[in-house]
Amino acid sequence: IVELENVKKVYTLGKAEVHALRGVTFAIDKGDFASIVGPSGSGKSTILNLIGCIDQPTEGVVRIDGTITEGLKDKGLTTLRHETLGFIFQSFNLIPVLNVYENIEFPLLLGKNRPSKKEIKEWIEFLVEAVGLADHMHHKSNELSGGQRQRVAIARALATKPEIVLADEPTANLDSKTGQSIIELMKKMNAELNTTFIFSTHDRTIMEIADHVIQLLDGLVVEDSKTGAK
Amino acid sequence: IVELENVKKVYTLGKAEVHALRGVTFAIDKGDFASIVGPSGSGKSTILNLIGCIDQPTEGVVRIDGTITEGLKDKGLTTLRHETLGFIFQSFNLIPVLNVYENIEFPLLLGKNRPSKKEIKEWIEFLVEAVGLADHMHHKSNELSGGQRQRVAIARALATKPEIVLADEPTANLDSKTGQSIIELMKKMNAELNTTFIFSTHDRTIMEIADHVIQLLDGLVVEDSKTGAK
Numbered sequence: 001i002v003e004l005e006n007v008k009k010v011y012t013l014g015k016a017e018v019h020a021l022r023g024v025t026f027a028i029d030k031g032d033f034a035s036i037v038g039p040s041g042s043g044k045s046t047i048l049n050l051i052g053c054i055d056q057p058t059e060g061v062v063r064i065d066g067t068i069t070e071g072l073k074d075k076g077l078t079t080l081r082h083e084t085l086g087f088i089f090q091s092f093n094l095i096p097v098l099n100v101y102e103n104i105e106f107p108l109l110l111g112k113n114r115p116s117k118k119e120i121k122e123w124i125e126f127l128v129e130a131v132g133l134a135d136h137m138h139h140k141s142n143e144l145s146g147g148q149r150q151r152v153a154i155a156r157a158l159a160t161k162p163e164i165v166l167a168d169e170p171t172a173n174l175d176s177k178t179g180q181s182i183i184e185l186m187k188k189m190n191a192e193l194n195t196t197f198i199f200s201t202h203d204r205t206i207m208e209i210a211d212h213v214i215q216l217l218d219g220l221v222v223e224d225s226k227t228g229a230k
Numbered sequence: 231i232v233e234l235e236n237v238k239k240v241y242t243l244g245k246a247e248v249h250a251l252r253g254v255t256f257a258i259d260k261g262d263f264a265s266i267v268g269p270s271g272s273g274k275s276t277i278l279n280l281i282g283c284i285d286q287p288t289e290g291v292v293r294i295d296g297t298i299t300e301g302l303k304d305k306g307l308t309t310l311r312h313e314t315l316g317f318i319f320q321s322f323n324l325i326p327v328l329n330v331y332e333n334i335e336f337p338l339l340l341g342k343n344r345p346s347k348k349e350i351k352e353w354i355e356f357l358v359e360a361v362g363l364a365d366h367m368h369h370k371s372n373e374l375s376g377g378q379r380q381r382v383a384i385a386r387a388l389a390t391k392p393e394i395v396l397a398d399e400p401t402a403n404l405d406s407k408t409g410q411s412i413i414e415l416m417k418k419m420n421a422e423l424n425t426t427f428i429f430s431t432h433d434r435t436i437m438e439i440a441d442h443v444i445q446l447l448d449g450l451v452v453e454d455s456k457t458g459a460k
């Protein structure tokens with residue numbers, strides 16, 4: 001469902017160049033619970049940003065559902081982002097003036113074929129409960145703890161039940177018990193809806209539960225192991 | 231060196247109240263490598279913000295070096311913050327337009343008794359190397375990965391060689407190898423300079439290496455164990 005072919009990404013900073021990705025090739029199948037692992041600065045977020053159509057590769061091809069992302073105009077990218085992808089950003093990117101409920105509801109208001117108001121409310125309340133924020137539903141995102149904000153970002157990405165969820169370090173600010181319950185929620189969506197998950201993570205629990213692990217070092221794939229475990 | 235006596239913190243949100251801390255009492259001795267642990271939302275950052283004089287308790291007393299923080303005027307708080315404390319924020323709080331070197335140098339320019347320009351340069355270059363960012367010294371903080379930004383925030387807090395370092399989830403965005411080298415750097419400062427470290431963390435490595443662990447649950451201390459290990 002996602003293919004990268006010899007993808008390179010170079011950031012130009014003044015006269016210097018940072019080669020974030022030096023030729024990355026891998027394929028993720030629909031329904032994979034995949035994890036990209038590697039040291040800080042190795043290129044994990046850059047890969048997720050390219051798959052998320054937030055950025056374009058300097059060289060190489062990124063395909064989603066067979067469509068090359070580079071050929072898409074703004075309108076095509078926006079449709080892809082709203083209808084196929086869910087993104088949990090490493091720095092959350094919540095809307096500070098909206099409360100927990102409104103932040104999660106936001107992507108649901110953008111879609112074309114919207115569920116009924118009642119269905120939306122029940123689904124959001126389920127998600128808020130599932131990520132442990134029922135007591136904070138009407139609190140603004142800048143009135144929450146770091147891990148509480150992260151969980152709002154997680155619920156928001158799952159709200160549209162996307163085909164592919166890109167999760168950048170989703171448990172970094174969570175204690176192991178809270179993190180475990182979030183991973184179980186994602187595993188459940190993966191099992192019931194065949195949602196594809198692509199993580200960037202240092203969390204051992206996610207690495208162990210993943211059925212596809214891609215090891216990154218200094219902008220290159222050094223290992224790509226797909227296990228039979230599903 | 232730090233004492234909390236029956237400290238309470240209530241956030242008022244409209245008509246609702248959030249009791250972040252419900253009566254917290256503990257003491258940290260000079261040179262402790264202390265870790266505050268607990269679930270997301272249990273009050274860890276709130277405690278560090280009170281010790282860091284960024285916020286005041288609703289009730290109860292916070293003492294640093296015997297001085298009650300509530301009695302201090304702005305000037306006294308600023309002096310305490312610049313001369314005694316170093317703070318690594320959960321969301322880093324870097325200055326985006328400054329580069330790595332300038333962010334770390336910033337607190338050194340604020341102090342009264344400044345070391346020589348040459349000493350400052352050597353010390354910052356040592357810290358940049360020690361946190362693994364030598365290749366990025368002149369890159370702006372918004373041109374870095376999440377974990378790289380976190381390491382700039384760490385180096386900045388250590389730059390003034392403060393008596394007390396408050397570290398809020400300092401390894402959340404780091405892979406275990408990079409995290410380990412950061413913890414070793416801090417352990418070295420703790421051993422050589424008798425710097426007191428107070429962590430808020432979910433990182434097992436820090437919890438295991440700490441000689442004083444304070445367990446927090448829903449705004450209350452449920453365990454406070456100081457081991458002989460030094």
Ligand SMILES: Nc1ncnc2c1ncn2[C@@H]1O[C@H](COP(=O)(O)OP(=O)(O)OP(=O)(O)O)[C@@H](O)[C@H]1O
Nearest residue numbers: 143145146147148241250270271272273274275276
């Ligand atoms: N600015 C604020 N306004 C209102 N409530 C707040 C604010 N900051 C924190 N809180 C609430 O106070 C409680 C404690 O927050 P705190 O940030 O101290 O938790 P924490 O232990 O650091 O959590 P995490 O591990 O998720 O960072 C939480 O329930 C949170 O919702």
Ligand SMILES: Nc1ncnc2c1ncn2[C@@H]1O[C@H](COP(=O)(O)OP(=O)(O)OP(=O)(O)O)[C@@H](O)[C@H]1O
Nearest residue numbers: 011020040041042043044045046373375376377378
């Ligand atoms: N906006 C940018 N401008 C310039 N260089 C960048 C930018 N974003 C990232 N980089 C560089 O590209 C490289 C890869 O960054 P990336 O964010 O993908 O790493 P990462 O694996 O996600 O790291 P972390 O685990 O610390 O989040 C890093 O060396 C970083 O300095």
Ligand SMILES: [Mg+2]
Nearest residue numbers: 045090375376
């Ligand atoms: Mg990253």
Ligand SMILES: [Mg+2]
Nearest residue numbers: 145146275320
């Ligand atoms: Mg916190």
